[in-house]
Amino acid sequence: SYVLTQPPSVSVAPGKTARITCGGDNIGSESVHWFQQKPGQAPLLVIHFDGDRPSGIPERFSGSNSGNTATLTISGVEPGDEADYYCQVWDSSTDQYVFGSGTGVTVL
Amino acid sequence: EVQLVESGGGLVKPGGSLRLSCAASGFTFSEHGINWVRQAPGKGLEWVSGVSSGSKFIYYGDSVKGRFTISRDNARNLVFLQMNSLRVDDTAVYYCARDGPTNDFIDYWGQGTLVTVSS
Numbered sequence: 001s002y003v004l005t006q007p008p009s010v011s012v013a014p015g016k017t018a019r020i021t022c023g024g025d026n027i028g029s030e031s032v033h034w035f036q037q038k039p040g041q042a043p044l045l046v047i048h049f050d051g052d053r054p055s056g057i058p059e060r061f062s063g064s065n066s067g068n069t070a071t072l073t074i075s076g077v078e079p080g081d082e083a084d085y086y087c088q089v090w091d092s093s094t095d096q097y098v099f100g101s102g103t104g105v106t107v108l
Numbered sequence: 109e110v111q112l113v114e115s116g117g118g119l120v121k122p123g124g125s126l127r128l129s130c131a132a133s134g135f136t137f138s139e140h141g142i143n144w145v146r147q148a149p150g151k152g153l154e155w156v157s158g159v160s161s162g163s164k165f166i167y168y169g170d171s172v173k174g175r176f177t178i179s180r181d182n183a184r185n186l187v188f189l190q191m192n193s194l195r196v197d198d199t200a201v202y203y204c205a206r207d208g209p210t211n212d213f214i215d216y217w218g219q220g221t222l223v224t225v226s227s
Contacts, residue, residue, distance in 0.1 A: 033213040042203060042217040086153055090212035095167045097155035
């Protein structure tokens with residue numbers, strides 16, 4: 001089955017840029033979606049189709065996808081961005097959703 | 109406003125059964141696939157099962173195949189997850205989650221219901 005690999009944690013100072021990677025075999029040929037999950041809350045879609053922002057998501061959130069790595073970028077990080085972030089794809093070979101292992105973002 | 113409300117969680121012994129429900133509102137229910145995604149305590153997200161808008165396509169994750177059954181009632185805007193032969197490692201918060209319009213991503217989540225499997 002398809003495997004998505006994320007770093008366990010990323011630390012960033014307020015106002016700086018956080019980059020969260022999601023690795024997968026030829027992931028650039030897939031559509032990648034990103035979710036934010038704060039403690040005790042349900043996940044929230046922040047990026048879909050590699051780099052599109054749903055309504056209500058700040059422009060600070062952006063995404064890219066090429067080769068074997070997709071990246072979620074948070075510019076001008078704020079304390080409220082501290083959360084776990086998950087990437088997701090649909091694996092059409094097995095008809096299953098696949099999630100990455102998640103990355104915890106800490107705002108220093 | 110899209111709303112997904114899960115119910116039916118609780119404490120059950122290993123080998124037991126439980127039926128989860130998801131009540132949907134705020135959108136045309138019969139036009140969207142619905143999924144169950146779970147999260148064990150302190151762990152990441154694991155997709156469990158999904159059902160297409162008209163129930164033509166049903167999918168299961170490898171860890172629940174043969175034990176869990178998903179179904180939906182479009183007349184009542186409900187989705188169910190029948191969980192049999194429960195194991196300790198099925199302990200998790202179970203989220204109901206809606207497919208986006210292209211059926212290859214999830215766009216809305218409920219708040220989840222906790223299932224605890226313990227003797």
